[in-house]
Amino acid sequence: MSTPYIPCLDLGSYINGSEEQKKKFSDDLGRAFNDSGFVTITNHGISQDLIDKLYENIKAAFAMPVDKKQQYEKPELAGQRGYTSAGKETAKGAKTADLKEFWQIGQEVTDGDPIKNEYPDNEVLTELPNFNNVTREIYQKLEENGKYLLRAIADYLGLPLNYFDKHVHNGNSILRGIHYFPIENPDALPDDAVRAGAHEDINLITLLIGASADGLEVLTRTNDWLPIKAHHSDIVVNVG
Template sequence: MAFIPTLDLAHWTKGTPEQRKQFAADLGKAYTDIGFVTITNHGFTDEMQAKLYSEVETFFGQDTRTKRKYEIASLAGQRGYTSFGREHAKGIPAKDLKEFWQVGQPEPAYNGPEYHDNVHVDERPDFAPTCVQAYQQLEGIGLDMLSAIATYLELDPDYFQPWVKGGNSILRAIHYPPITEDPGDSVRAGQHEDINLITLLMGASAEGLEVLNKQGQWVGITAIPGALVVNVGDMLQ
């Protein structure tokens, strides 16, 4: 973990003026040098994570036919289910060895008609509400991070708020099923850049996540338990 700095988000959300200033400076340096940071004391509770993981695990444990009921072509994968092997990284033809579910804002009418409604799962009535609850908690953490980034950039701490309030952020729950046959050129997720402002990665405590450093080396990243890995995307790069 020496490659990615670990910062205490409570120093920003509950800290003294000196702690907030130092947090913003450390965050800005990490994003300038690396593009990634690990945060602790972020406020996403163990209870919420356990509840989310339980619902997600149960959903993905259903048979393929049931899951594909919620793969709705008109939503283009922006909401609901995307089946195994359907997605691939930009410029890489090999399919990713994963399936996933996506959740967005719970009140699309507030955001505008261009945003899709979330998909509800008949077999799991608590699944969608749990995902939305987790989404809202994580969105709040993201807003805290953007506020610190704005401060580092010598902007008003609320600079990003009008641009992201009610925006099209997405919570993606990913399942990587066991590989039972030769995957060929496919990997779990092909190398890619994130196109958004920032990404919050939960569950990066397992091996597999790699970051390309400025020396052209791929470095494996494993976060400490309970921490979130937060990286900047193309919109901030």
């Protein structure tokens, strides 16, 4: 049984490298997406200081009292912006909701594109002003990385490098901060309760900043679960 191909790739070699380096990056990325659907990315231009600030602010947001957090929960938005409390999201095919809470930030259209009218405004967290600035900066940097990755995919597929650009400009991308909160009484949980149920992503590509704990796994073609290991400063990328 062969091990799925999940390489660690240097995004800087694609952004600033030679034509040969760019070709190798695109080929490695395409091979990994064909094989496992996953890669890890290093040298992505997001500083460790900014990542640390992100975690600091996300933790502070989830540490707020429940009544404060729920002020930013908008049921009519179905979790697309602001806070979503525990018990609200269930994986496809599951009967029990995931044991988590989360906060979502979306696209901010600033160039007059009429698509702005289709997007709800982001919830501004007044208790933590830095939260809004840090999450906005992270969103923009991840979106920039995503565009480079899509250009590499286009190259691998033999398409024009800018093929995906028009499809993702002001796209409906989401930045989600997730908190897997402590379980006070695990014996009282349903037998099928999990932190995050097995699922497929609905996105074109997903970028995950290195998690603070293990748990991410991919289901291989041989029906085995394979842990995805990444350094805290790396970005995990999956397709589909």
